[in-house]
Amino acid sequence: MEIKNAIFLDRDGTLNKGIVKENVDNFKLRPPHNPEELHVFEDISYLKSFLDRYHLFIVTNQPDIKKGHQTKEFNEFINSSILKKINITKIYTCFCLETNPGCECYKPSPGMILNAIKEYNIEIKSSYFVGDTWRDVGLCKNTNMTSILMDRGFYGNMKNDFLQRNLTPDHIINSFAELKNIIK
Ligand SMILES: [Mg+2]
Ligand SMILES: [Zn+2]
Numbered sequence: 001m002e003i004k005n006a007i008f009l010d011r012d013g014t015l016n017k018g019i020v021k022e023n024v025d026n027f028k029l030r031p032p033h034n035p036e037e038l039h040v041f042e043d044i045s046y047l048k049s050f051l052d053r054y055h056l057f058i059v060t061n062q063p064d065i066k067k068g069h070q071t072k073e074f075n076e077f078i079n080s081s082i083l084k085k086i087n088i089t090k091i092y093t094c095f096c097l098e099t100n101p102g103c104e105c106y107k108p109s110p111g112m113i114l115n116a117i118k119e120y121n122i123e124i125k126s127s128y129f130v131g132d133t134w135r136d137v138g139l140c141k142n143t144n145m146t147s148i149l150m151d152r153g154f155y156g157n158m159k160n161d162f163l164q165r166n167l168t169p170d171h172i173i174n175s176f177a178e179l180k181n182i183i184k
Pocket of ligand 1: 010011012013014018131132133
Protein backbone atom coordinates (compact mmCIF):
# COMPACT_ATOMS: atom_id res chain seq x y z
CA MET A 1 0.00 0.00 0.00
CA GLU A 2 1.31 3.40 -0.94
CA ILE A 3 1.81 5.61 2.11
CA LYS A 4 0.17 9.00 1.67
CA ASN A 5 0.14 10.31 5.22
CA ALA A 6 2.99 12.10 6.86
CA ILE A 7 4.26 13.11 10.25
CA PHE A 8 6.32 16.22 9.67
CA LEU A 9 8.89 16.95 12.34
CA ASP A 10 10.73 20.07 13.33
CA ARG A 11 14.32 19.27 14.29
CA ASP A 12 15.95 21.56 16.89
CA GLY A 13 13.99 21.72 20.13
CA THR A 14 11.82 18.80 19.02
CA LEU A 15 14.06 15.84 18.05
CA ASN A 16 17.20 17.24 19.66
CA LYS A 17 17.61 19.64 22.52
CA GLY A 18 17.33 23.34 21.73
CA ILE A 19 19.97 25.57 23.23
CA VAL A 20 18.78 28.60 25.16
CA LYS A 21 20.06 31.85 23.70
CA GLU A 22 20.65 34.18 26.62
CA ASN A 23 21.64 37.62 25.37
CA VAL A 24 18.31 38.76 23.96
CA ASP A 25 15.24 40.11 25.69
CA ASN A 26 12.89 37.75 23.90
CA PHE A 27 13.40 34.05 24.61
CA LYS A 28 14.92 32.05 21.77
CA LEU A 29 16.31 28.59 21.20
CA ARG A 30 19.07 27.86 18.73
CA PRO A 31 20.46 24.60 17.35
CA PRO A 32 23.48 22.92 18.94
CA HIS A 33 26.72 24.13 17.36
CA ASN A 34 29.14 21.54 18.75
CA PRO A 35 29.12 17.93 20.01
CA GLU A 36 28.91 19.03 23.66
CA GLU A 37 25.61 20.76 22.94
CA LEU A 38 24.08 17.94 20.90
CA HIS A 39 21.51 15.82 22.70
CA VAL A 40 19.10 13.74 20.63
CA PHE A 41 16.00 12.92 22.68
CA GLU A 42 15.58 9.21 23.38
CA ASP A 43 11.80 9.34 22.96
CA ILE A 44 12.10 9.76 19.19
CA SER A 45 12.21 5.96 19.10
CA TYR A 46 8.43 6.04 19.69
CA LEU A 47 8.10 7.34 16.13
CA LYS A 48 9.03 3.88 14.86
CA SER A 49 5.53 2.60 15.55
CA PHE A 50 4.14 4.90 12.83
CA LEU A 51 6.52 3.91 10.06
CA ASP A 52 4.15 1.37 8.49
CA ARG A 53 1.49 4.08 7.95
CA TYR A 54 3.30 7.40 7.82
CA HIS A 55 6.23 8.99 6.07
CA LEU A 56 8.44 10.85 8.51
CA PHE A 57 9.93 14.10 7.25
CA ILE A 58 12.13 16.64 9.01
CA VAL A 59 11.28 20.23 8.08
CA THR A 60 13.79 22.70 9.45
CA ASN A 61 14.97 26.32 9.15
CA GLN A 62 18.77 26.59 9.39
CA PRO A 63 19.68 30.26 9.07
CA ASP A 64 22.74 29.90 11.35
CA ILE A 65 24.91 28.59 8.51
CA LYS A 66 24.50 31.77 6.46
CA LYS A 67 24.90 33.80 9.62
CA GLY A 68 28.23 32.07 10.20
CA HIS A 69 27.25 30.55 13.57
CA GLN A 70 26.97 26.98 12.34
CA THR A 71 29.03 24.84 9.95
CA LYS A 72 27.49 22.77 7.17
CA GLU A 73 29.40 19.80 8.54
CA PHE A 74 27.97 20.03 12.04
CA ASN A 75 24.49 20.59 10.69
CA GLU A 76 24.93 17.32 8.75
CA PHE A 77 26.27 15.64 11.88
CA ILE A 78 23.07 16.54 13.75
CA ASN A 79 21.03 15.01 10.92
CA SER A 80 23.07 11.81 10.84
CA SER A 81 22.85 11.46 14.63
CA ILE A 82 19.05 11.52 14.31
CA LEU A 83 19.02 9.18 11.30
CA LYS A 84 20.95 6.61 13.35
CA LYS A 85 17.93 6.36 15.67
CA ILE A 86 14.99 6.73 13.32
CA ASN A 87 14.29 6.23 9.65
CA ILE A 88 13.36 9.54 8.01
CA THR A 89 12.04 9.62 4.42
CA LYS A 90 13.56 13.02 3.64
CA ILE A 91 14.97 16.06 5.39
CA TYR A 92 13.78 19.41 4.04
CA THR A 93 16.01 22.32 5.05
CA CYS A 94 15.64 26.03 4.41
CA PHE A 95 19.12 27.59 4.49
CA CYS A 96 17.77 31.08 3.83
CA LEU A 97 17.68 33.95 6.25
CA GLU A 98 14.26 34.99 7.45
CA THR A 99 14.74 38.25 5.56
CA ASN A 100 15.70 36.66 2.21
CA PRO A 101 13.42 38.14 -0.42
CA GLY A 102 11.65 35.52 -2.47
CA CYS A 103 12.19 32.62 -0.04
CA GLU A 104 9.04 30.54 0.11
CA CYS A 105 10.36 27.88 2.46
CA TYR A 106 11.37 29.59 5.73
CA LYS A 107 8.77 28.41 8.24
CA PRO A 108 5.98 29.49 8.63
CA SER A 109 6.07 29.79 4.82
CA PRO A 110 4.71 26.56 3.36
CA GLY A 111 7.32 25.86 0.63
CA MET A 112 8.94 22.78 2.17
CA ILE A 113 5.56 21.15 2.91
CA LEU A 114 4.34 21.89 -0.62
CA ASN A 115 7.46 20.21 -1.99
CA ALA A 116 6.86 17.10 0.13
CA ILE A 117 3.22 16.93 -0.99
CA LYS A 118 4.34 17.06 -4.61
CA GLU A 119 7.25 14.65 -4.32
CA TYR A 120 5.51 11.98 -2.22
CA ASN A 121 1.84 12.54 -3.04
CA ILE A 122 1.08 13.36 0.60
CA GLU A 123 -2.50 13.76 1.83
CA ILE A 124 -2.23 16.87 3.98
CA LYS A 125 -5.63 16.46 5.69
CA SER A 126 -4.48 13.26 7.35
CA SER A 127 -0.99 14.47 8.15
CA TYR A 128 0.53 16.05 11.25
CA PHE A 129 3.29 18.43 12.22
CA VAL A 130 5.21 18.19 15.49
CA GLY A 131 7.28 21.22 16.45
CA ASP A 132 8.20 23.44 19.37
CA THR A 133 7.82 27.06 18.18
CA TRP A 134 5.21 29.42 16.77
CA ARG A 135 6.77 28.97 13.34
CA ASP A 136 5.73 25.32 13.32
CA VAL A 137 2.19 26.07 14.43
CA GLY A 138 2.01 28.96 11.96
CA LEU A 139 3.12 26.62 9.19
CA CYS A 140 0.26 24.30 10.09
CA LYS A 141 -2.17 27.20 9.88
CA ASN A 142 -0.77 28.08 6.43
CA THR A 143 -1.14 24.51 5.17
CA ASN A 144 -4.31 23.41 7.01
CA MET A 145 -2.45 20.72 8.87
CA THR A 146 -2.99 19.43 12.42
CA SER A 147 -0.42 21.02 14.73
CA ILE A 148 1.14 19.23 17.66
CA LEU A 149 3.26 21.35 19.95
CA MET A 150 6.19 19.56 21.57
CA ASP A 151 6.78 21.22 24.92
CA ARG A 152 10.29 20.28 26.06
CA GLY A 153 9.93 22.70 28.96
CA PHE A 154 10.11 25.99 27.06
CA TYR A 155 6.55 26.52 25.84
CA GLY A 156 5.89 28.81 28.79
CA ASN A 157 8.88 30.97 27.81
CA MET A 158 7.66 31.23 24.22
CA LYS A 159 3.95 31.67 24.85
CA ASN A 160 3.98 35.36 23.91
CA ASP A 161 5.17 34.48 20.40
CA PHE A 162 1.99 32.41 19.99
CA LEU A 163 -0.35 34.93 21.59
CA GLN A 164 0.96 37.83 19.49
CA ARG A 165 0.16 35.89 16.33
CA ASN A 166 -3.06 34.40 17.59
CA LEU A 167 -1.73 30.86 17.18
CA THR A 168 -3.01 27.94 19.24
CA PRO A 169 -1.66 24.43 18.78
CA ASP A 170 -4.25 21.69 18.19
CA HIS A 171 -2.45 19.40 20.65
CA ILE A 172 0.35 19.75 23.18
CA ILE A 173 2.66 16.89 24.16
CA ASN A 174 5.75 16.56 26.33
CA SER A 175 7.13 13.39 24.78
CA PHE A 176 6.76 11.37 21.60
CA ALA A 177 5.38 8.61 23.83
CA GLU A 178 2.12 10.63 23.91
CA LEU A 179 1.78 10.72 20.14
CA LYS A 180 -0.16 7.45 20.06
CA ASN A 181 -3.03 9.20 21.84
CA ILE A 182 -3.35 11.66 18.94
CA ILE A 183 -2.23 9.79 15.83
CA LYS A 184 -3.86 6.42 15.22
MG1 LIG B 1 12.38 24.01 16.82
ZN1 LIG C 1 14.37 29.26 1.88
